[in-house]
Amino acid sequence: MPKIAHFFARSVPLLFPAALWAQTTAPQDGVIELEAVEVTSQFRVQEIQDVPIPVTAYSGAALEALGIRQYKDLAPFVPGFMVQEQSPNNPGINIRGVTTDSGDPRSETRVSLFQDGVSISRSRGSVVELFDMERVEVLKGPQGTLFGRGAEIGAVSLIQNKAQNATQMRLTAGTGSFGSTLFEGMFNAPIIEDTFFGRVAFTAAQRDGTIDNVADGSTLNGKETSALRASFRWQPTGDTTVDFIFNYQNDNPPGTSFKSGTIAPPGGDTSPYTFAALNRGRDLYIDRSVWGGTLLFNTKLTDTWSLSSITGYREFDSFEQFDADGSFVDLLEFAEDATGDQFSQEFRFNFDNGGPFIGFVGAGLFREQGTQRVPFYGNEQQIWPFLSGSFRDGIIAAGVPAALAEFAIPAVNPFVPVTAYPASMAAFANPALPPSLQGLAFLAGVPLKGSHVEEYSARGETTAYDVFVDGTYRVTDRFELTGGFRFTAEDITSGYEAHRVSATPATVGFILGAGENIAFTPTNGVREETNDSTGWVGRLNARYELNDTTSTYASVSRGRRPEAVTISATGPATYLKEEVVWNYEIGVKGVSANRRLNWSAAAFTYDYANFQTTIADPAQPGRFITTDAGNATGIGAELAVQGALTESVSVFASYGYTDATFDDTGDNGRPQEFAGYSFRLTAENTFALGLTWTLPVDGIGQFWFTPVYQYKSEHFFDDNNGNFNFALREDGYSLVNLRAGWRSVNGRWELTGWIENIADEDYLIDAGNTGGSFGIPTFIAGSPRLWGVSATFNY
Template sequence: MIRSSASLLCCMLLASVSAPALASAAADQQPVDTTAAAEDAGLGTIVVTATKRETNLQETPISMAVMSTEALKDRHVSSLYDLADGAVPSLRIATFEARQSALTIGIRGIVPLDANQPAREQGVGIYVDGVYMGRQHGLNAALFDIERVEVLKGPQGTLFGRNTEGGALSIVSKAPTGEWGGRVEAGAGNYGGRTANAHINLPSIAGFSIKLDGVIQHQDATTRNPMAGQAGWNYYNRKGGRAAVRWQPTSTITNDFAYDVAKDENTPFYSQLLNFDPNHCVNGTQASQPNCKLPGTNYTDLTGGPVKPLLPGIVVNGDMRMGVADIGVPQQVSVDKTHGFTNTLKWEVSPEIELRSITAWRGVDATQWDNSGGAHRPPLVSPSVGSTAAGCTTASPCTFSRYSLADLRQRQFSQELQAVGTVGSIDYVVGGFYFNEHVSDDAATPSSMGAVAVRNSAGAITGFNYVTVPFCTASTPAFVGSAVNGCSIDRASEVWSKSYAAYGQITWNATDALHITVGGRYTHDDKKGVLHYSRNVNYDTTPPAPSVGYKPLDAKWNRFNPMATVAYDVSNGLHVYAKYATGYRAGGASSRTSNYQAFNPEDVKSYEVGLKSDFWNNRARFNLAGYIMDRKNSQVDISSIQFVGSSSFNNLVTINAPGITKIRGIEADLTVEPIDGLTLNASYAYTYTKIPPVLITATDSAGRRTDVYQNFYIVFTPRNAASGSIDYALPIGSGDTKLKFHFDGNYSQATQAFDQFATKNDSSLIFNGRISLADIGTGNGHSLTLSLWGRNLFNEQYVFRRDPSNSLPGAPTSNVTQGSIANVLGDYGNFNAPRTYGVEASIKF
């Protein structure tokens, strides 16, 4: 029934529009203040808090997008990852390769590739109810009752602080109302999808108002694992609860306390082998194999071949998403647990000043189990069919199927004090901020499968049987987490970070039309880190040799980030501004290197001009922004898989690219309401990025040296991206009942997925839709909404992450002039999620 309903949904949506217009997530908003919306004609007023005070979006001189509760529901956004389809063109979201609960989030070309390391920072700040989230782990947990999501574009270094070079993503939860009421929702979909959530407001008692939220989200695997009893891929099971208490002892004091807890069980997207030896690597001179070349190297010879043939049964498929893996492997779900509290106190001392205190403590505990590559990633099995070579016996199988295991434990405490107010023609914000974080992590990559050769009477191999092999059977220190317990440990590190900041911003309303804003923030960062293990060497008990060059991290950085904005109200419906802003991302060290190689902070300067306009009797809205960003000391990654015996190690060196990285862009948003009930939206983002070539120098123990200029790229940042939507609400009867249609399309040009490879993933064009019969009166002020939704309606299939590292020679080891092709296999990658659809019912009371 669900399948036929989805077909009906597609047909009805297509029939309801003459052409799928490109639309804006920035305009895919409904008014946050429904009372204001009712009073305003046309598109209404959207209230935001980007300047730490409530302002009209159109009069706020910041390029930003806002998605309301209704917009998120229309797109069936149940977690932040659902915005990865490009709902906001300049906002880019991707999952970490090994698990879905860790997200890579970028804005305007500021996109860190591997911020999953404890000593690595994000480039876009994530805030929930004003609280900074220190890690990108756990960000894909279920969203609770969200009032709106604000996407602030460009550096926000003054009011929001460090690690907001690209911007900030601010999630605002609905507060308790103090009146009895709520909403209960339930739904079902394909792939065993089911959802249930409840949001209850209790009546105010003695100045206390309470709101309770609970969420359950489940989806079965979309790629099945043939091994019995093992999880498949792209599976999730999320549960969470939140309790919020608002205390208002007087008319001038409001205290909001909230506690939340969530658990996200998930598996990564399946990693398919997209091709086999696409560069035709063979032993010989590098010059004779121009395509078989690892960036940043200057090999004279290629050795280690020939390229090993594929094991029998391995499927090469670069055209479509696999519904069933070719070889079953052990696969356990990864688990992210998040919990924490926030207390926000606001005291209106006088009409000129409001004092605020935001206190928060949060924790994340994550375990990672990633076997999504199976036989599609090294290590490789040596003997091939027809060979009479020894090995791959029952007693000693040839091992493969790299199981990427990891643990992370993070705790953070933050305290922010603010004074916000207006004195005469001056609006001001001043504040102080303290942040304290402790993070530890570890990782291991054992092989989990073995190939046992089947031989004929002559001893030649005629095939292979695949068996599981024991792994992680040793004993490990107590500090190592549950996922890697008993393993040969690739790495284990621990980091302590403290950040102190003081900031201020004033806006002089020189006239009714002219507004001049200046501000600045001083930040002091103190970061210490140690590498406990590297390549199964315990650095605590067996310090590495001086030649390794290991050095614990002990660094301090100070920054002052100024900003200035001139805004002019040309008319009530036309506002222009020019803005200068700066930001910085703290430095750190890579726990994926044996020497714990450190890197420095990076800094951004941004120059932006913008226009915001309402016209056609407030039935049309057009916003335009253009910017130039210059980033100094860009943090770029050089990643390689190093092989030690039958195991492999993901070595990742982070360096600061010299020179200035150029980021240039244009963003345009258009919203039109040609007739009552019909809203058309369009949004477009153009982003140009260029990192200057970096001189890579390598020297081996024999004194041989190579110098190569290498190009690096900014990942997950399309040159052109666009989004569009059509919304139509048709009143039914004399009550509030409406038949609502929503249809959106989202386009992204192909992008790089890794810093050092020019190889790109695929372009994408994703359509989503929803039909609902909303606000059906059921008596006593209650109402019922029934909806039918679909994501990726036309089942678009594209590779969103393509990794060419396993189709190229290995990284230089003992001889920097020779590259080994012993582990060349092919490009592997991840396809996007398939079409999902379902039905939902919501009761409001």
């Protein structure tokens, strides 16, 4: 209790609202007000001010007005929400300082992403285009009672437009910088009047890469996405609705520019914002397909009870080729081949008799299996100088002439150019080679392979059973209590295998006694472990209405991440404890009496136990493992305000403060390895400010103008903030975006123009990456200035 009291004492002066969004309307009597925002975060329709949890909601119209088409576009408008998207294959979702981004099929997520009630949380299958949307809701804090076992620190709920009893059509075509094109459309019509309806929506977006790859004239960091959605709604009676939704998306962009901060391209530099020279050129790419079907069934059983059923099946298949050393040197060439499929079924019985209590009880089944295969390619002759002395000793002991022992120099410092080799190597220089590689020519006669291939693979299978209950009791007209509980039983199987590279007489191995493997110690078959566990999550909320326009709330909630198993090539498996987070929160929400201003506020703290983090395996460079980094604490506050200044001008602002760090000591009182370090991707301060100005012109239509300013403070790209002498961080940056357009008098035609990153600000979206585990970190640049124009026809 003293810690909680201390938190609230610190939080009162920092009571900032959580974000919300509403549109301005001008009713018939000329009164200007903001539309009420309705959400279904608690599985019933409520105004956002009546929900006793921090939730941000954006309607489909708001998403279009702000140009939000991906998670990363949404993040700046949601306090406490950050998204790092290296590619559609590799996103990082961060809520209140805690990130979920692992592609390992054996680990559970911390943030749940739901598409019409079906989990799409698995990293390699989670990125979807936000087109033809009804609404997006972002919930912060543990939401396991509402959104399942993966919502340890928050959830993102995507609600897509469903088929309607109306004939509608919308077509958009656009073009822009870097050869970008956009084609998007929707058609909705009744198939059987008042009973059966259909809707089809699609999007196809393409853009050349923003980083030139001079190795072959290709580009990196581009986009090529196409997606299709078909939905059908059947309403056999007024009390029953059945929706079927089919989603398909394919991403085939060029590769990601993992540019080396150590090895400069010929004639270039190590800046991540300038051209790169990566091996394999156009063979660096992503080919990812995601598809799934969802069946929603809702029916009223009695005047008191209703039944909701959500059935979902999804698959993803993703292959990515990437240059992990970020240079033209053939050191660390990797690929990742990931697959996954899942089935989920949830039944929920909802109770509402018009009295003081409303709630639901239900049960669910979730099954998934996934694989991850990681091939590694390299040139042994070029890898030699980067290996430690012990590796080179193994080569010599395996038969390399001892005369070469003098060249067994220590591993190259990641911040020393490759050219800084001993002067004695000059005798082996080859003028035909690039200057930075001339010192390697002496290996030409050494029996080392020019092409080396090995790989590891991981797989995971999960079966989970849930039972849950949640309800709200209205104690008085102004005071209500909400409680929820979810119990989960899980059966998780983890597998790992590293294949042995077959020996060839003409070559020698790098690791004496371990075949020819460089990066991954062979396992001599699949190593597999099964772990059965149970766990629970829950919440308790109290809400009090101060008056008709303002309410306050306080909550305590518990989230969890299941036990994890770390499997190595040798030795017994390591079982990590269940990760548990306790979140404590207070907040206030309200609207002005004339509904021209709304706001919401939240201040929180949370305690983490057994925080599981991903680190480079110290025994196997290039492989990442999950480890227990100990205990951690987060504290923060959030703010959003929106107001209608006039009938034509509305403004919005949001601010988020998050301080999430590892504790100095663990449960045993011993100092922690990451003591005082900030969580990965956690900016202490984020801010967004914008306005929308509309100008109607008689007989011509309506013009609109929306500038937006965004700020993100310093943040690290690794939980180990001290890695590489603090190089793996972003110092903080600001972005300014602008959207403007015209809409015809009858609303049939729209023209839109936009510019993102007007000042062409340089900023990083990630650093370290796979190359970092070998001591040569790579860096990924954010998007430069982009612009585009589009035309839309509505019917």
